[in-house]
Amino acid sequence: MSMHVLLVEDDRQLQRQLAEQLSQFGHQVETADDGLAALAIVGQKAFDIVVLDWMMPGVDGITVLRQLREGGMNVPVLMLTALGQVFDKVEGFDAGADDYVVKPVDPLELNARLNALVRARRTNDQPSDTVSAGDITISPSRLRAWRGGRPLNLSQTEFKLLLELARNAGTLVTRPMLIERIWGLDFMPTTNLVDAHIRHLRVKLVEQGDDPISTQRGMGYMLRA
C-alpha cells in the first residue's frame, strides 16, 4: 500500500533516515522541519498520514496536532515521542493523535503502524457488524468467530488477537502493536509471550483448514486477507 506521508521532524539526520526508509516501502514522503512548516504544507496537499515529532522548537507537535483537528483535518496522525514521556501519551490521544511510537523507531514497526492506521481509517468508512479476512468471519459485538462457516471456540484473548489481525488483514501487525492493543501495556515483555498466544490461536484455526497467519520473523504477524 503506497501512501502519501508527511514527516514532521526537526532532527535533520533522523528525518533523512526515516524518509529514506519510508520511501523504500514505496511511500511518497514529504518533510517539514518544524511545526510552522508542517501547518503550512498540510493545508496545501492531501496526505494519507502525518508522522509528527512531539518535541520540536517553536510550535511543538501537540500544538500542530490541535490546530489540525481544530481546522477540521481528520488525517491520521502518528506521534513520535522520546522515551520516558509517559504521561504525554494521554495528552496526545486527547489532542487527537491516532497512534504513537517511541523513538528510536524501527522502520518496519513504523511502516506497520502507518499501514494499520490508514487501513483502519478506510474500513471505518464502511461500518459493518462483521470483520472478514479470507474464510474467517468475526462478529465483534457477539464475540463470535467462524472459519469456513464453522464456529471457532476461542478464549477471550485469542478472540481479541484474531480480531486485531483480521482488522489489519493483509498487513503486518507487530508485537508491540499487539501488546498495546490486546493487553493495553506500554512495555515489551522479555519473553515470547505474544508468540505463545499466537501459537494457541493457530492451533484452533488450523482445525478448520490451513494456517492463515504468516510470521514476519522478529517483527510480528500477518493474517491472510
Add this chain to the structure above:
Amino acid sequence: MRWRPQTLRGLTIAFLALFLTVTAAAGLGTFFATLSMIVALVDERVEAESHAIAPVGAKFDWDEWRERITEMARQRDTADLGMLLTDAQGRRIAGNVRFTRPLPLGFSSLDRRDRIEGLSAGRVLVRDLGQGVRLAVFAETEPIDDYFAVRQRLYIAGFGAIVVVVLAGLLLFRRLIGERIEQMRMTAESIIDGDIARRVPLVGDDGEFDQQAAALNRMLDRMGQLMAEVRNVSNDISHEMRTPLARLRNELALLEQRDAAAPVREALMLAIGQADDLLTMFGAMLRIAEIESGARRAGFQSVALDALVEEMIEMVRPLAAEKDQRIAIILNEPAQMAGDRQLLSQMLINLLENAVRHTPVGADVRVSLERGQAGIRLAIADNGPGIAADQRALAMRRFGRTDVSRHHKGHGLGLPLADAIVRLHRGTLTLEDAGPGLRIVMTFPI
C-alpha cells in the same frame, strides 16, 4: 594510659569514680586541715596564757604565779581554759583543774578519757619552770560540745549536695549526648534503608553537635549529588547508545528485507536479535531511572491488584503451558491500592516470566494475594532451583546475575526493575526460600 573508656557508659562510670574519689579526698583533706589549724591556734593561745602566768626568763617566784593563776581564774569565766601549778612531787600549788594522769612536757592533746569536766577535746602545754615546778595550761579545741560530730554532718550535707548535683548533671549530659547521637544513627539507618533525602535534624544553636550534624548533612548532600551524577551518566549513556544502536538495527533490518540477503538471512536475524536485546537492556535501564525519579507517583490511580494479578497470569499462562507448568492463584479478597497500572503490570509480568523461565518443565508456580492489617502481601513462589541465600543480594543488583541465571536468556534487570516498582509504591520486595524454590514476597501499604 592503657585503658581508656570507649563508650558513653564507660566514660560516665570512669568520671563518676574519679569524681567521688576526689570529692571524698577533698572532704577528708578539708576536715583534717581545719582540725590541725584549730590545734595550732589553740596551741598559740595556750602558750600565750602560759607565758602570761610565767613569762620566759622571769625569776623563780611561785607565789606570784599562784596569785596570777587565782586572779586569772577569778577574772575570767574561763570554762574553756584550765591551769595547774604543781611542785616537784606533783602536788598541787594552784589551779582550777586536776589531771588523772601525769602529762608530758611540751604540747599534747586531751580528750574525754582525761575526765576533765566540760572538756571533750583540748590541747595542753606543760612547762618546767625550774626546781621541778610545772605549769600546765590547757584550752578546749571544741568550743561547742560534740562540734566534731556536727561538723561531720555539715561536711556530709555539703559534699553530698555537690555529689547529687554533679550526678544529676552527669545523667542529663549523658542523655543529651545520647539523644543527639541517636538522631545521627537514625538518620544513617534511614539512608541505609534507601531514604537518601533524610538528614540529621539541627537544633539551631550552632553548637558542636549542630556543627557536626551540619557537616554530616553536607557530606550526605555531596554523596547524593555524586550518586545523581553517576546515575545521570549511566542514563545518558543509555540514551546516547540507543539512537546509534537503533540505526544499526534498522540498517540490518532493511538489509534483511532485500532478496540479495537470502544466503545470510539467518546471520542477519541473529544480529538483529542481539541488537534488540541491547535495546531492551538500555530501555530497562532508562525505565528504572524513570521509576526511581519518583515522577510517576503523580499519576497514581486506584488499581484492583487482584484483578490485575489474574489478568497478568492469564497473559503468561500459554507460555507456562508450553513448559507443562501450572500457575495456581490464591486470592482471598479484593485488594485495591493506589498505583501505576502499567508499572504494576510490568512488575507482575517480569516476575511471572522469571518464574516460568528459571524453573524446569513441569514446575508449579503459586501466586497468593492477601490483605492484612499492615497492607497487601503478594507472593510469587515456585518449586524450581531457587536462589541460594548468599546469591540473593546479588540477584537484586543491576546486572547482578547469579551463576545459575547466567545460563538463561535475560538482561539481569528484571528483579531490580520489579524492586524499583515496588519501592515506588512504598512497598518492600524480599527473596525467600520456598523450600524448594524461590518465593518473592512483596508488601504494599494501603
